[in-house]
Amino acid sequence: MKINNKILFWFLIIAIIPSGITGFFGYHIAQEKLKKYVYNQLTTTAEVVHGRIHEFIEIKRERIVDFSSDGFIRDNTEKIGYYGDIRNRVFNLSNHLVENKMPLDPDILETFVTDMHGFIVASSDQQHIGLNRPDENYFTGAKRDGIYVTDLHRSDDADELVIEVSRLLKSREKGGDIPVGIIVNRIKGSAIASLLVKDTINKEEYFVPDSNLTTYIVNRNNQIIAGSNVHKDKMLEIEINTEPISKFNETGEETIGVYKDLLGNKVFGVSIYDSQMNWLIIVQEDVNIVFADMKYLRDYVIVMKIVTVFIVIILAIYTSRSLTSPLKSLLEGTTRLGEGMLGHRLSIVSTDEVGELADSFNTMADSIQERTYSLNKAKDYMKNILDNTHDMVITTDTNGCVVEFNTGAEQILGYARKEVIGSSAEIFYLDRKIKKKLIKRIENEGAVKNYVARFRTKQGSDISMVITISQLKDNSENVIGTVVIGKDITEKVKQDEELTKTNKKLEAEIIERKIIEIELNAARESAEGANKAKSEFLSNMSHEVRTPMSGVIGMTDLLLDTNLTAEQREYAEAIRESADSLINVINDILDFSKIEAGKLVMEEIDFKLHTTVDSVIDLFTVKAEERGLQLSCFINPDVPSLLQGDPGRLRQVLTNLVSNSIKFTTNGKVDININQVKETDTHTTLQFLVRDTGIGIPEDHVNRLFQSFSQIDSSTTRKYGGTGLGLAISKQIIELMGGLIDVESEDGKGSTFWFTVVLEKQSSGIEVPIELGEIENMRVLVVDNKTAKRDIIRRYLESWNCRVEEADSSVEAMKKLRQSSDEVHKFKVVLVNHCMPEIDVELLGKEIKADSQLKYLTLVMITSFGQRGDEDYFRDLGFAAFLTNPVKQSQLLDCLQIITGSKAIIDKDPTEQIVTRHSISFERNQCIHILLVEDNIVNQKVALHIVRKKLGFHADVVNNGREAIEALEIFNYDMVLMDCQMPEMDGYEATKIIRDNYSAVQNHNIPIIAMTANAMKGDREKCLEAGMDDYVAKPINVKKLSEVIDRSMCVNGILQA
Secondary structure, eight states, X not given: OOHHHXXXXXXXXXXXXXXXXXXXXXXXXXXXXXXXXXXXXXXXXXXHHHHHHHHHHHHHHHHHHHHHTOHHHHHHHHHHTTSSOHHHHHHHHHHHIIIIIGGGOTTEEEEXXXXXXXXXXXXXXXXXXXXXXXXXXXXXXXXXXSEEEXXXXXXXXXXXXXXXXXXXXXXXXXXXXXXXXXXXXXXXXXXXXXXXXXXXXXXXXXXXXXXXXXXXXXXXXXXEEEETTSOGGGTTTOBOOOHHHHHHHHHOOOOEEEEEOTTSOEEEEEEEEETTTTEEEEEEEEHHHHTHHHHHHHHHHHHHHHHHHHHHHHHHHHHHHHHHHHHHHHHHHHHHHHTTOTTOOOOOOOSSHHHHHHHXXXXXXXXXXXXXXXXXXXXXXXXXXXXHOSSEEEEEOTTSBEEEEOHHHHHHHOOOHHHHTTSBGGGGBSSHXXXXXXXXXXXXXXXXXXXXXXXXXXXXXXXXXXXXXXXXEOTTOOEEEEEEEEEEOHHHHHHHHHHHHHHHHHHHHHHHHHHHHHHHHHHHHHHHHHHHHHHHHHHHHHXXXXXXXXXXXXXXXXXXXXXOOHHHHHHHHHHHHHHHHHHHHHHHHHHHHHHHHTOOOOOOEEEEHHHHHHHHHHHHHHHHHHTTEEEEEEEOTTSOSEEEEOHHHHHHHHHHHHHHHHHTOSSEEEEEEEEEEEEOSSEEEXXXXXXXXXXXXXXXXXXXTTSTTOOSOHHHHHHHOOOSOHHHHHHHHHHHTTOOEEEEEETTTEEEEEEEEEEEEOTTOOOOOOOOGGGTTOEEEEEOSOHHHHHHHHHHHHHTTOEEEEESSHHHHHHHHHHHHTXXXXXXXXXXXXXXXXXXXXXXXXXXXXXXXXXXOEEEEEESSOOTTHHHHHHHTTEEEEEESSOOHHHHHHHHHHHTTSSOOTTSOTTTSOEEHHHHHHHHHTTOXXXXXXXXXXXXXXXXXXXXXXXXXXXXXXXSHHHHHHHHHHSOOSEEEEESSOSSSOHHHHHHHHHOXXXXXXXXXXXXXXXXSOOSTXXXXXXXXXXXXXXXXXXXXXXXXXXXHHXXXXXXXXXXX
16 A cells, blocks of 8 residues: 555544544543433422422311311211201301311312211202211211322212312310211312422422423323323323333333333333322423424535544645655665665755755765775774784685684694685694584584694694684574684793693692691690690699698687787788788689689589678678778678679679778778669679779780789889789689679779679579668768768668768767757767777767767777777777778678667667677677587587687687587577588488488488588588588688678578578
């Protein structure tokens, strides 16, 4: 098909199809809108007629109700049947109906009254008086329903179409419930037809009937009772059965749609059912009248389409001619360009797309001409490159004959180009079978890349080449030959061979090194075995050393408690210090050996935190005072006391840190603070801080602190001593307890060492509330010039609900005391620091006791350390108690309870006995009886001295386990201190017998504490498995033993925790 025809065809398609679719849908949309409009108009008309019928009937019903309520009518109707003078009553009643009732409604044809037998007793039409109508619907209906409206019918009495409305009349004299007759209004049938007349329709109801509309009212018998185009004389004579009527009779549904009318014409119609009168109202309009305008619209659209097609054809012919003329010129130019006339150009002058196409053609022709020139130039350039490259490039045809042979190939192979053109390429290959293999690979794969082959030069020498062979194809993908590109790698091959030799030599050296490494590993394992053997040796030796050391330290303590000369005391104290240093070194080495051997384990036993911390404070109190340092400790009240863990290891870490702080602090203070940082239902995380004002640590040395055998520098070891193991061991212990340890320090300004531990709360460790007694709400004055000391004591007192005030001088103290003497709540206790500058404590005490208004006060002295005679001295000054710094919370509480009478001193009058930290402990322990089981005479003396003299317990001693059993059978002791290794019967066997319920001992559950020189892993577990309750290692340390005894007594309920 030519372009002219195509343009004409598409123009017609584009013009006709859219216009046809638009016209089609537009026509149908207009048609549907018209239908909707007509249906709305018909529905409105039917609803208005229905409303008028309903209103008409209601008016007639109300009228008959009004008539029936007339007393005159009711009374005369009743009396006609029972009283004389009937004629006058009938006349009067009929006359009343004519004169007073008929004028009220022009639609009433006749009004009459019947008795209860159907006889007409009065009527506006006197001819009907006396007629008997008992079977009429108006009579039976009113008698049945009280009020009744008949359908439109022809009355035999009136010979006219009527509707009769009747109502039951009731007597007024007999309660109003006795029926006496029936009153009937006979309505003209023409009144119904008047409802459809135009002039009778009220325009205020938004209904103006169209002259083209037809309205019918049809009864249940399909008879027309009224119609807009039916004469009133034809009512009830025309019977119709159109679709609305038949549909309603069959299904009871109303109609809206198109159907055929009585004459067979198509109409639009709607029907509405009036349930009150059982009538069907039909409104309809002829379809032809409705669509008269639509036919005109359809004819108009058809004419416009024809005109449009004619115009499109004219435009298509013009357009096709204007387009095809320049296209012919383009075709001619393209043909000449294809014939090689590259200089041919088009001369079409136009500004439209055709002109642009012509310009594009000319531009394309210029581009083709330029590219052809460039291509020829590139071909020459490529030939120049091939001739000047150092790589070999050879092309062959499909028969394997050389077609191209570049300069690089001439230089590498030694052949001249003219010598090999047309010759077979096989002359270059050293192994001619290789070429056949390569040809097969090229046929399968299309190319062979980086293949190493041996070539032979014209001179006969062999060379190594890495070649790439590819197929040459024409535009139709037909193979026309191959191209071989090669590079001489003879020198590289030689270098690779040398490299291979070198690699083999290196591999041999690596194997030799691995052998050496295996030997080194074996040597290391041997060294580790020797190291473990050394650790085990040290552990075993520690037991042998600790046994005599226990005697040395114990006997030295006994010696120091005797009356010695100054020189003798100096020598004895030197022995004790040396022994303590030696036992500390032994302990550090033993712990380190346990760490190396992997035998350092944590105990899980119940303990009281305050007791553990107090034992550390007691250990360093004297040493701190000797160095002029202020040692203080504060345990936050929210820290739980009853815990489960390893108190010994916890004490070891805290002791190490406090010892270091005192060692490296020449003046100032050392503070210990313990806080709770996290708490759950079962565990608590505690933070311990040891802060000093010592020499500090340089920043570059901090990382070395927790390394084994490491100190800041060698001068530190010479000046302060130490093994350098303490912090390393502490780090290991803290990590095993689930915590962290670190330090914050500034050179020359002091250090703060802190660590955290995670401890389990005792499962049955519900702390018993402290019975405060008299001290609760007690007013206390704290006198001390040191703010830090006052703060600690104040916080302790406030945790017991005391009311605390502070004074930093005696003057301020006296001022506050005298002011309180006039107040209701006076001070009861005064805590005074003995070591305050510019304060004469003796004068302060005497001044208070000399004042008649203050002598009632109870005075407590807090001194740095006690000396012989202090008890009598302070009692004479009027002090009731004296305590030593740092004041421990438990001692302060016991002291206050004793001096206020909340806790009595056993067998002594608290008013005559001054209270000291020793008296507090001694009075508590005097009631406890301990059995010491020890075979070594020296250790017996040491242990008895500690238990009796220093701790205040009653104690007896036996030599072995058998004697212990006999003693426990005779006397019920409170506790047993049991050595493990003894003749005749050791501690393990004795403990098993004690725990045996069938043995003769009095108390099978008596607390048993092991005392042994064995300190290796498993020793404690062995004691516990035997039935012992706790464990303490020799040599016996007074503080450690006291703490273990206190813990055991608390756990077993001997003393209150």
